[in-house]
Amino acid sequence: MSPTPSERTPSERTSEERGRTTRGVFGSGLAKGLAVTLRTMTRRSVTEHYPDVQPDLPPRTRGVIGLFEENCTVCMLCARECPDWCIYIDSHKETVPPAAPGGRERSRNVLDRFAIDFALCMYCGICIEVCPFDALFWSPEFEYAETDIRELTHERDKLREWMWTVPEPPGLDERAEEAKELAAARKAADKAAQTAEAERLAAHREQPPQETAPAHESPSSQEAASGESAPGGAATGESASGEPAPGGSLPGGSTPGAARDEDRRDGDA
Numbered sequence: 001m002s003p004t005p006s007e008r009t010p011s012e013r014t015s016e017e018r019g020r021t022t023r024g025v026f027g028s029g030l031a032k033g034l035a036v037t038l039r040t041m042t043r044r045s046v047t048e049h050y051p052d053v054q055p056d057l058p059p060r061t062r063g064v065i066g067l068f069e070e071n072c073t074v075c076m077l078c079a080r081e082c083p084d085w086c087i088y089i090d091s092h093k094e095t096v097p098p099a100a101p102g103g104r105e106r107s108r109n110v111l112d113r114f115a116i117d118f119a120l121c122m123y124c125g126i127c128i129e130v131c132p133f134d135a136l137f138w139s140p141e142f143e144y145a146e147t148d149i150r151e152l153t154h155e156r157d158k159l160r161e162w163m164w165t166v167p168e169p170p171g172l173d174e175r176a177e178e179a180k181e182l183a184a185a186r187k188a189a190d191k192a193a194q195t196a197e198a199e200r201l202a203a204h205r206e207q208p209p210q211e212t213a214p215a216h217e218s219p220s221s222q223e224a225a226s227g228e229s230a231p232g233g234a235a236t237g238e239s240a241s242g243e244p245a246p247g248g249s250l251p252g253g254s255t256p257g258a259a260r261d262e263d264r265r266d267g268d269a
């Protein structure tokens with residue numbers, strides 16, 4: 001006895017039977033479509049009108065790779081680890097003179113070319129992870145589409161421009177251990193401040209004590225005692241009539257003692 005249609009497996013069923021089961025009730029597909037339309041027509045649209053409206057991307061979006069070339073030592077680690085081999089680096093060696101007389105000359109690598117082919121890059125971030133000198137960073141910049149695929153190889157100048165769009169690193173946790181670099185810088189600053197303060201105190205101690213007038217003698221009484229103040233209290237070296245005062249300083253900056261000496265010399269001559 002042959003199995004009934006319901007006992008047969010889907011592959012054993014005839015095409016006519018399969019059509020009967022999938023076709024369903026007439027007009028049910030139309031009703032489903034209308035239901036979806038009705039459900040979504042009252043929801044807010046999620047379409048972004050780029051480029052008229054810029055998309056609101058998270059600040060740490062992996063848009064493109066920026067290069068901080070001052071940190072790059074041309075160690076080639078990023079180029080070796082890149083799975084797509086899309087990082088191109090050229091460099092040459094330079095001899096650096098010794099830092100101190102009698103020292104040894106050193107050689108260092110100088111970067112000539114650093115380029116990334118973004119047509120090949122798969123944005124895995126391995127190059128950024130492996131760079132031991134923090135020379136590569138993710139930038140959220142994403143508007144670098146080109147009409148020619150060959151123009152997607154970007155050189156160091158462009159990679160450096162993107163570096164300035166890299167967001168600031170997040171701050172440390174309040175209870176986190178102080179970064180080693182910051183601790184070393186703070187210690188050095190404290191030490192320099194202590195040394196400067198000690199030098200200032202030592203210089204202050206070595207200064208000879210300055211002669212100071214007794215507190216009960218005012219400058220006018222000192223002048224009166226030495227006979228240099230003008231009669232009537234004029235301290236400018238002139239009397240009230242405008243004549244040079246007997247005890248005051250003379251016009252031209254000469255003192256009464258010097259004038260007397262000159263008179264004596266004239267008399268001797």
Ligand code: SF4
Nearest residue numbers: 082121122124125127
């Ligand atoms: S992100 Fe990945 S694929 Fe792109 S350059 Fe870096 S290592 Fe290569």
Ligand code: SF4
Nearest residue numbers: 072073075076078131
């Ligand atoms: S790993 Fe970093 S330091 Fe080394 S070549 Fe690449 S970018 Fe430069």
